Amino acid sequence: MSGTVTVPSGTDLICGYFLAADGEMVRLSFDDIAMVQERTDGVLWLHFNLVSVRARHWLERQSGLDPFVSEILLDAHDDRTRLERLDDGFVAVLSDMHYDFKFEPSDIGTLRLFMDGRRIVSCRRHPLKAVDRLRKALNDGARYATTSEMMADLVGHLAETLSDVAASVEKDVDTVEDIILAERFLQARKRLGQIRQLIVKLRRHVSPQRQALARLGNSGFDWVSDDDDTYLRHATEKFAGVLYDVEALQDRAKVLQDELLARVADQQNHSLHVLAVVTVIFTPMTLISGIFGMNVAGVPGVAGIEGDHIAFWWVMLLIVLSGALMLFFLRPRR
Structure with missing residues (x-):
């Protein structure tokens, strides 16, 4: 020791x-x-x-x-x-x-x-x-x-x-x-x-x-x-x-x-807000494209009706205008 x-x-x-x-x-x-x-x-x-x-x-x-x-x-x-x-x-x-x-x-x-x-x-x-x-x-x-x-x-x-x-x-x-x-x-x-x-x-x-x-x-x-x-x-x-x-x-x-x-909640709320705005803008556009996509008689632009060769472009213009119109109404309300 x-x-x-x-x-x-x-x-x-x-x-x-x-x-x-x-x-x-x-x-x-x-x-x-x-x-x-x-x-x-x-x-x-x-x-x-x-x-x-x-x-x-x-x-x-x-x-x-x-x-x-x-x-x-x-x-x-x-x-x-x-x-x-x-x-x-x-x-x-x-x-x-x-x-x-x-x-x-x-x-x-x-x-x-x-x-x-x-x-x-x-x-x-x-x-x-x-x-x-x-x-x-x-x-x-x-x-x-x-x-x-x-x-x-x-x-x-x-x-x-x-x-x-x-x-x-x-x-x-x-x-x-x-x-x-x-x-x-x-x-x-x-x-x-x-x-x-x-x-x-x-x-x-x-x-x-x-x-x-x-x-x-x-x-x-x-x-x-x-x-x-x-x-x-x-x-x-x-x-x-x-x-x-x-x-x-x-x-x-x-x-x-x-x-x-x-x-995180603010980020999620912002994402939901953007999604809601996009949804509102595209809703009339979707509605228009859906209507003209129906397979029924009497739809404007269907083959056999006068002016059908430019009907597609009229539909596209209507879709764009509806989206722009919704955006115009939403901008003042942010």
């Missing part, structure tokens, strides 16, 4: 760190966990890949966690945001962005974790952005004296990740607005629908996450110092700004949707 073990992402233990009281940081492999699991002279963070059978087995059988905690950490179906207080810590289900986020509603992932005074045990099924930011911060020299201090930074990263997504969505909304003004309605309708779905899902995750994490800042645990409690509260309040931005985006997307529908 004295050396540094590089653990590639995607294995059973994605990353493991033990931050000793003297400031030393030790990176852990899966086999090192047993050696530091019971130590109380530092901060332990273990981050697991739930796709791994070995990781799931450790969480269920070897972690020493309460069965209720293990059940929540291993649950593959319930992704609702929650934070449950236990005798000596918290178990939480939080939302984070997939590392390869592509602005799809399904790209909002789930981070599950347990925290007490000496350790944080977290797990996920898909690479997540906020956790990766915390991991990079540790690799770049960040140090934490308590688990609550580390958790406050993680909460801050979660809020920043969601805020970055909200800022990117805002740029996407600007693009959709330009597309609507350019009257490319089919493209705008498709993209705006995706954006609205993403915004709704973001709001559905941010709002309860803010409420849940607020309880973290009012924990009252002995191992959470006043400074750490203030730090946690400050990190949690970042979600208020994110929620405000998401709600503003939701209102703006709704306005754009209304504008799109109004413009």
Whole structure:
């Protein structure tokens, strides 16, 4: 355990760190966990890949966690945001962005974790952005004296990740607005629908996450110092700004949707108006051509009647004149 073990992402233990009281940081492999699991002279963070059978087995059988905690950490179906207080810590289900986020509603992932005074045990099924930011911060020299201090930074990263997504969505909304003004309605309708779905899902995750994490800042645990409690509260309040931005985006997307529908309706009304005008103009022309096309006796111009050699041109002239006459009557009425 004295050396540094590089653990590639995607294995059973994605990353493991033990931050000793003297400031030393030790990176852990899966086999090192047993050696530091019971130590109380530092901060332990273990981050697991739930796709791994070995990781799931450790969480269920070897972690020493309460069965209720293990059940929540291993649950593959319930992704609702929650934070449950236990005798000596918290178990939480939080939302984070997939590392390869592509602005799809399904790209909002789930981070599950347990925290007490000496350790944080977290797990996920898909690479997540906020956790990766915390991991990079540790690799770049960040140090934490308590688990609550580390958790406050993680909460801050979660809020920043969601805020970055909200800022990117805002740029996407600007693009959709330009597309609507350019009257490319089919493209705008498709993209705006995706954006609205993403915004709704973001709001559905941010709002309860803010409420849940607020309880973290009012924990009252002995191992959470006043400074750490203030730090946690400050990190949690970042979600208020994110929620405000998401709600503003939701209102703006709704306005754009209304504008799109109004413009499409105007375009359809214009098309129907043109069709109605054309129909009115051609109605007498059609009537005349229909009358002279009847196969009955007595129709002017039929063979055997005087002047039949020019009757066709008289009929054509009558058709044109009727159309011009209808157009003359329609022009003042626009």
